[in-house]
Amino acid sequence: MTPALELDAISKVYPLADEDFYALREVSFDVPVxxxxxxxxxxxxxxxxxxxxxxxxxTPTEGRALLAGQDAGDLDxxxxxxxxxxxxxxxxxxxxxxxxLSVRENVEVPLTYAGYRPSVRRRRALEVLDRVxxxxxxxxxxxxxxxxxxxxxxxxxxxxxNPSLLLADEPTGNLDSETGLEILTLFDELHAQGATIVMxxxxxDVAERCERxxxxxDGRLESDSQGRAAPAAA
Amino acid sequence: xxxxxxxxxxxxxxxxxxxxxxxxxWFALEEPSGTTDTRAIVGIAWRSIRGNASRSLLTALGVxxxxxxxxxxxxxxxxxxxxxxxxxxxLGTNLLTIGATVTRSSSGIVRSESSGITVGDxxxxxxxxxxxxxxxxxAPSVTSNLQVRAGGLNTTAQVLGTWPDYAPxxxxxxxxxxxxxxxxxxxxxxxxxxxxxxxxxxFPGLEPLGQSLTVGSHSFTVVxxxxxxxxxxxxxxxxIIVPLSTYLQRLARSQVAGGTSAQSVNQIFVxxxxxxxxxxxxSEVTRLLADDRGEFDLEALSFQVxxxxxxxxxxxxVSRTLTLFLGAIAGISLLxxxxxxxxxxxxxxxxxxxxxxxxxxxxxxxxxxxLQFLVEAVVLAxxxxxxxxxxxxxxxxxxxxxxxxxSALTVAPMTVAFGVALxxxxxxxxxxxxxxxxxxxxxxxxxx
Numbered sequence: 001m002t003p004a005l006e007l008d009a010i011s012k013v014y015p016l017a018d019e020d021f022y023a024l025r026e027v028s029f030d031v032p033v034x035x036x037x038x039x040x041x042x043x044x045x046x047x048x049x050x051x052x053x054x055x056x057x058x059t060p061t062e063g064r065a066l067l068a069g070q071d072a073g074d075l076d077x078x079x080x081x082x083x084x085x086x087x088x089x090x091x092x093x094x095x096x097x098x099x100x101l102s103v104r105e106n107v108e109v110p111l112t113y114a115g116y117r118p119s120v121r122r123r124r125a126l127e128v129l130d131r132v133x134x135x136x137x138x139x140x141x142x143x144x145x146x147x148x149x150x151x152x153x154x155x156x157x158x159x160x161x162n163p164s165l166l167l168a169d170e171p172t173g174n175l176d177s178e179t180g181l182e183i184l185t186l187f188d189e190l191h192a193q194g195a196t197i198v199m200x201x202x203x204x205d206v207a208e209r210c211e212r213x214x215x216x217x218d219g220r221l222e223s224d225s226q227g228r229a230a231p232a233a234a
Numbered sequence: 235x236x237x238x239x240x241x242x243x244x245x246x247x248x249x250x251x252x253x254x255x256x257x258x259x260w261f262a263l264e265e266p267s268g269t270t271d272t273r274a275i276v277g278i279a280w281r282s283i284r285g286n287a288s289r290s291l292l293t294a295l296g297v298x299x300x301x302x303x304x305x306x307x308x309x310x311x312x313x314x315x316x317x318x319x320x321x322x323x324x325l326g327t328n329l330l331t332i333g334a335t336v337t338r339s340s341s342g343i344v345r346s347e348s349s350g351i352t353v354g355d356x357x358x359x360x361x362x363x364x365x366x367x368x369x370x371x372x373a374p375s376v377t378s379n380l381q382v383r384a385g386g387l388n389t390t391a392q393v394l395g396t397w398p399d400y401a402p403x404x405x406x407x408x409x410x411x412x413x414x415x416x417x418x419x420x421x422x423x424x425x426x427x428x429x430x431x432x433x434x435x436x437f438p439g440l441e442p443l444g445q446s447l448t449v450g451s452h453s454f455t456v457v458x459x460x461x462x463x464x465x466x467x468x469x470x471x472x473x474i475i476v477p478l479s480t481y482l483q484r485l486a487r488s489q490v491a492g493g494t495s496a497q498s499v500n501q502i503f504v505x506x507x508x509x510x511x512x513x514x515x516x517s518e519v520t521r522l523l524a525d526d527r528g529e530f531d532l533e534a535l536s537f538q539v540x541x542x543x544x545x546x547x548x549x550x551x552v553s554r555t556l557t558l559f560l561g562a563i564a565g566i567s568l569l570x571x572x573x574x575x576x577x578x579x580x581x582x583x584x585x586x587x588x589x590x591x592x593x594x595x596x597x598x599x600x601x602x603x604x605l606q607f608l609v610e611a612v613v614l615a616x617x618x619x620x621x622x623x624x625x626x627x628x629x630x631x632x633x634x635x636x637x638x639x640x641s642a643l644t645v646a647p648m649t650v651a652f653g654v655a656l657x658x659x660x661x662x663x664x665x666x667x668x669x670x671x672x673x674x675x676x677x678x679x680x681x682x
Contacts, residue, residue, distance in 0.1 A: 057595060057675045078599045082268065085597020096592045096679065100285055112274040113597040115267030157596070 002069040004164050004196040005031040005054060010063030012049050012219075023049040025219045026063065031165070031198060036191040038207035038227060039200045041216035048169075050216065051200050055167050056084040068164040085113050089158030093170040095150045097142040097157075103129065104138040107157045114161060128156040132186060148179035155186060159195075166190065168199040172206060184209055270602045279609035282582075283617075293578040294618030296571025297655050301622025302629060304564035304651035305643070308557060309630035312642040315553040321469075322546055328370070328509050329403065330516055331540045332359075332502040332523070351537060352497045353478065356397070358526055359504060359519065368511040371399030374499040376481060382474060384436035384447040391432050391474045393449055395481025395499075403505040406470060409461035411443045419477040424484075427458035431471040449474070452484045512541050557647075564651065571618065572658035579611050579666035583673075590670055591678025604671035611663025612656065619655030623648055 012024040024046045031037050041047045052058040053065055056072050059080075064071055067087045072080055089110075090096075097106050107125040116124070129138055132152040142150055151171060158166055168187070172180030188209060191197055199210065207213045210227040283290045334351060356374035363369040375396045382391045400406070401413050406427075414425045426447065433442040433456075446453045454476060463469050476485075482497065504519060506512050520532070520539045529535055583590070590603055627643055634641035 052676050055595070057679075078601060081594065081597055081599040081602075084595070086266075090595050092679075096588075096595070098589060098592060100281065109593065110596040111266075113270050113593075113599070113602060115269045115271055117271070118274070120264065161597070 001033060003030040003066075004033045004035070004068060005198070006064075006066040006069075007054075008064045008066070010053060010060040010065055012046070012053065012058070013061040022219050024053070024060070027216075027219075027221050028063075029214060029221060029224060031196060033164075033196050034191075034194050035212060036187075036195075036197045036210045036227075037199070038210035038213045039198060039216065040202060040204075040207050040213060041222070042202070044218075045216040046219040047200050047216055049219075051167060051169055051198075054165070054198060055088050055090060056080050081113075085110055086161060087164040089161065089163035089166045091151070091154050091158050091166065091168040091171045093173040095142070095147075095154045095174070097150055097153055099142055101141075102138065103134065103140050103142065103145070103153050106142065106153055107160050110157060110161045124160060125156070128159045129153070131159065132156045146179070147175050148182055151175065151179075151183050152186065155183070155190075159190070164196060166195055166197045168197065170201055171199065172201075172203070180206075270599065270605075272605070275602060275605050276609050276613075279606050279613060282586075282610055283613055289578065290614060290617075293575055294571075294614045294621070296574040297568060297615050297618030297658065298571075298622040298625060300564055300567035300571045301619050301651045301655050302626035303567060304561065305623055305626025305648055306629040306633065307560045307564070308647040309627070309641040309643045310634050310637065310639065311553060311556055311560065312644050313630075313634050313639040314637070315549070316642055317639045318549060319546065322542060322549070327542050328506045328512060329542050330504040330506070330512065330519060331542075332504065332519065332537055333500065333540070335536055335538050351499055351502060353482070353499060354497060355523060355526070356499065356502045358522065359502065362519075362522060368507055368515055370505040370507045371403045372502065372504050373397045373400040373403050374478060374502045375400065376478065376486065376499040378485070380449050380485070382432070382436065382447055382449050384445060387436050387438075389432065389435045391429070391472055393474045393476065393481070393485060395476055395478040395485070397478055399505075400475065400503070403503050404470070406460060406463075406475075408458035411456070411458035413458055414477055419479050422479045422483055423477060424452060424454045424480055425457045425477065426454040427460060427475045428456055429460050429469075429471040429473040430462040432474060433459045447474070449476075450485060512543065516541055561647075561650075565654065568651075568654050568658050571655075572615070572662035575611055575614055575659060576662035576666060579607060579663060580669070582610075583607065583666050583670045586670075587673060587678045587681040590673050591675050591681065594673075594675040595679060600671040603673075604667045607667035607670045608660070608663045611667065612659040615655050615659025615663070616652075619652045622655065623652060626651075 007028050007030070009026045009028050010024060011022060011026055014021045014023060027046075027050065039047055039050065049058070053060050054067075056065075056067065059073060064073055066072075067083065070083065070087075072083055075083065098109065101109070104122070104125045107129060108121040111121040111124055126135065126138060129135055132155050134149060134152050134156065137145060137149065142153065145153065151174075155171075158168075166187075171187070172183055175183060184206060187197060187199070197210075199206065201207055208227060213223075213225050213227050215222040215224075332351060332355070351374075353374055356372055359369075359372045363372055373396045375394055377392050377394045379390055380393045382389055382393070394400075397419060398413055398415055401408075408427060409430075411427070413427060414423065417423075418425050428436075428442060428447070436442070436447055437445055437456075442456045442459050445456050447456065448454075454474075460470055460473075463471055478499070486498075504515070506515050516539050520535070523537060523539075524530070524532065524535060527536065590598075593603060626648075630641040630643065
């Protein structure tokens, strides 16, 4: 079975005046389909860089990153965008909803770039919004929603294209602990239904819910350990 | 369902969850077309324009003004040209006009005083008429604006002295009464044919025929009344036409000063029987008069013979130059309008950097982002162009009555102006759109 994500010795190098700075140095790991992985590390450890590489927002200097078996390294920006659209569902810390669009229209954005007809977009958006428990808020503006509801919209948007990988960057970072817990429960449910999730976090509580915890330090993979919610316990 | 099937193949179920409840199954999706829905992108651009309605209007203002200026100016210009052309055509197209040479000096346009077009010249041409079947008629004319009285009423009229041939030359049939004849010219009879308006003003509610009117200290009997020929340049409605001999003897101002200029006239009209004869006739008349005066340098004659076609041609040339000139001005204002659009679009790209980053993270291709901003610029330009057409047409409609002309909206300049506006939108929209398309997604997402 092809893993959802394969990283093969990827490095990200930023040339500086004196010497090259390695944001990531030969990081390798696979994420099998259906796994729920936490990516941890102190700030400056290369978490964000790694997340951008996994999400095809950036390209590695060396090594290969394969999403659903496809190498994005040789693709031009147009093809990369199409692949990102199809295989990656982003959930950001600060939600990143488009304020001028309604909840439903926000969820439709990735479907639009995939080329779905308006009727399909609409049906699909309502379907995923229903799934995250916002079926009754579809015509609201993001500004009319609470933080937890906004993050649910963002999750619905990430699910809309049925991606190979859900990529969540501190999804509870801007939420109070109770709302954060609700969001994490939603991720647990999605995981139980087969979603592959990579979650960047610095909170051990959050990481504990995952099957596997990857720790980064100074651009290197420091440890790769089983989480509390390992398959055996699932 | 294809999509669901492929995903199932890879999705599997390593975590031991019930396959029936897998995400792939749960969210069955058909295969996407893979190319972005262009209409949706146009919709995105349109919403952005509407969301910033007042700014959009201000952005498009340059184009609105540019297009409106083209439409209004060309419409009024075409109206003036049509008006003047119509009046010239009313003068008759088979017509030669012999007058003093017009010279331009630093103080403006000056008629050569020494030309001395005289009754003698007209008689010379009339003798030619007898030999030449190509000439329909010869009529000298001399005019001045004078006070005219009748009963207790008085008004100002253009009093014109001429020969009976003036009637067929200018197609002036009387509506009532008769034209005076050569006999009246011989006898210097004090008879007059009056224009429609003058008849109404001096003899309200009366039959004008047989009435008398007074010009200066001389009274004339009305023998004919002209029908209404419409207002405007060259209209006979405010004319009083009298025999040339009578005019020269009794009304000519130069007579007071004395001297030989008593036989002077302003112009001589010669009408050809056929338009085809006109240019041959023009050169023969010129040669005849030049010989008679002993002038041999054809480049420096004291008189000139013009035909209506020449006048129309020079008028057309002038109006074409004017149109080009207006077009150039309008082009410059459209250029300025385009720069305005580019300016605001660049600001907009900066302001919406985060939106661009989000869209890219969600799978917008650079081409999608480029199209979104390009459409926005083009819609602004096209909308401005359409508004400009309306404003320009309305402007022409309201301004032309003040200039005393009927504006004529013509399709060509409107099409060109709108086309140029569209072109400007594309050209000046490309650079900001390209910048938006090339933004780095990572940096854009962090942009506040």
